[in-house]
Amino acid sequence: MAKKKVTVVSALAATALLAGCAQTTVPGLGFEKTDGWGGRDDITFEVTAEHNGAEVPATVTVYQDQISFEGNSTEFEGENFYKLTFDDLADLSGSQLRISVSAQDAEAEVSCAIKGTGYSLKEGEHVNHNNAAEGTGSATCVLNIA
Numbered sequence: 696m697a698k699k700k701v702t703v704v705s706a707l708a709a710t711a712l713l714a715g716c717a718q719t720t721v722p723g724l725g726f727e728k729t730d731g732w733g734g735r736d737d738i739t740f741e742v743t744a745e746h747n748g749a750e751v752p753a754t755v756t757v758y759q760d761q762i763s764f765e766g767n768s769t770e771f772e773g774e775n776f777y778k779l780t781f782d783d784l785a786d787l788s789g790s791q792l793r794i795s796v797s798a799q800d801a802e803a804e805v806s807c808a809i810k811g812t813g814y815s816l817k818e819g820e821h822v823n824h825n826n827a828a829e830g831t832g833s834a835t836c837v838l839n840i841a
Contacts, residue, residue: 744805811840
C-alpha cells in the first residue's frame with residue numbers, strides 16, 4: 696500500500712510542477728494590419744503570396760516561443776504589413792517571434808519578413824533586427840529578441 700501511495704503522490708507532484716512551469720504569451724500580444732514598416736519601438740512584418748503574378752489567398756500565423764495564442768492567425772491576399780501589439784515591450788525580452796505564411800496554392804511563391812527597428816528593451820539599448828524568408832507554398836521568418 697505504501698508503494699502505491701508514493702507513486703500517486705509523485706505523479707501528482709510532477710503534474711503540479713509541470714502546470715506551474717507552463718509558458719504563456721506576453722500580455723496583449725497580437726497583431727494588426729498597418730501601412731508599411733513601422734518606426735521606433737515597432738515590430739512589424741510583411742507577408743506576400745502570389746502565383747504567376749496574381750495575388751493568391753494565404754494565412755499568416757504568429758507564434759511567441761512556439762506558443763499559439765488567441766487571434767494569432769489571419770487570412771490575406773497578395774502583400775500585407777502587420778504591426779505586433781503588446782502591453783509592454785520589455786515583456787518580450789528573451790522571446791522568439793515566429794511568423795509563418797502558408798498559401799492555399801502549394802505552388803504559390805510566398806515570403807515573410809520581420810523587423811524590429813530601433814526598439815529598446817532597456818534605456819540606451821537600440822537594436823535593428825530583421826529576418827526574411829521565401830518559399831514555395833510556405834515560409835517562416837524568426838526574430839529573436841534579446
